[in-house]
Amino acid sequence: MSTMQAPDVSHLVDLERYPIDDLASPKRRELIENAKASLRESGLASFPGFLTEKGLATCVAEVESLKSKAYARDLLRFIYPQETLDPLLPADHPFRKPQPLIQRMLSADIFDGESELRKIYEWGGLPPFFAEILDQSVHHIVDPFLSLAVIMMNNGQTHDWHFDGNDWVVTLLLQRPESGGEFEFVPHTRDKANPGLDRVEAVLRGTSEEVISVSQDAGTLVLFYGDQSLHRVAPSNGTRDRMVAAFSYDNAPGFVFNEKVHMNASGRTTPLYVSPRLSAMADAAN
Numbered sequence: 001m002s003t004m005q006a007p008d009v010s011h012l013v014d015l016e017r018y019p020i021d022d023l024a025s026p027k028r029r030e031l032i033e034n035a036k037a038s039l040r041e042s043g044l045a046s047f048p049g050f051l052t053e054k055g056l057a058t059c060v061a062e063v064e065s066l067k068s069k070a071y072a073r074d075l076l077r078f079i080y081p082q083e084t085l086d087p088l089l090p091a092d093h094p095f096r097k098p099q100p101l102i103q104r105m106l107s108a109d110i111f112d113g114e115s116e117l118r119k120i121y122e123w124g125g126l127p128p129f130f131a132e133i134l135d136q137s138v139h140h141i142v143d144p145f146l147s148l149a150v151i152m153m154n155n156g157q158t159h160d161w162h163f164d165g166n167d168w169v170v171t172l173l174l175q176r177p178e179s180g181g182e183f184e185f186v187p188h189t190r191d192k193a194n195p196g197l198d199r200v201e202a203v204l205r206g207t208s209e210e211v212i213s214v215s216q217d218a219g220t221l222v223l224f225y226g227d228q229s230l231h232r233v234a235p236s237n238g239t240r241d242r243m244v245a246a247f248s249y250d251n252a253p254g255f256v257f258n259e260k261v262h263m264n265a266s267g268r269t270t271p272l273y274v275s276p277r278l279s280a281m282a283d284a285a286n
Contacts, residue, residue, distance in 0.1 A: 007119035012055030021125035035133045042187040043225035050221035070104035094204035099160035106150040109271035121148040141255040142282040144271035145262045153236040164226030172245040178238025183214045185231035254285025
């Protein structure tokens with residue numbers, strides 16, 4: 001793929017339903033306003049049927065052909081840094097219990113220049129669309145490992161309750177598991193003035209009535225305020241993978257994660273493939 005030629009995604013994305021590359025389209029403006037309202041209400045905006053049936057099948061087949069290269073991740077993480085908690089909290093308090101993250105990940109460098117998922121990520125239509133929804137600058141990150149990734153879970157694997165480290169995330173559901181795998185969250189759990197301790201504790205104790213469970217259809221694109229809303233992926237049951245593509249962006253051009261993050265995501269620090277298009281973006285940012 002040329003560094004200057006924009007990827008063609010017309011065979012993958014339903015551009016009739018989502019004409020997000022047509023800046024003059026009234027439907028595009030309606031999509032933006034609806035997404036803004038949804039984010040204000042719940043912190044989540046979804047775009048079902050973002051992929052065409054053919055596009056979805058193509059992307060799933062691509063992941064299936066690569067899944068043997070996935071990096072297994074089996075971690076325990078705390079919702080709140082332990083040093084920030086009241087030292088008088090007992091050892092059996094829910095905040096002292098680490099939350100499991102068990103998944104397999106295909107990092108960006110596994111997807112070469114012919115990858116259909118890479119074409120969707122590097123397509124120029126999404127960043128300006130998200131920028132208008134979020135009222136902020138949005139740029140592709142140029143990280144060779146985490147610009148895009150595919151996360152897979154089955155046989156009880158889960159990413160339990162957590163907050164994200166970045167303000168918002170973009171995901172594209174490619175395949176549902178046989179059962180389970182619901183996305184569960186508490187809208188606007190915390191903000192800069194209130195860490196939401198009581199609300200989080202209620203979720204962990206199983207007494208919260210605020211948890212929303214979303215069972216999305218494959219092909220749905222999601223924009224989510226992951227730093228504000230406590231969330232998890234419920235255990236994915238059965239042998240069929242729950243497959244989700246994660247697309248990463250930043251407010252400034254040229255962003256790259258450090259080697260520790262690369263190692264955590266892929267088990268290596270030297271990429272298997274480096275995108276010429278993202279390299280050109282990195283050069284332009286420097």
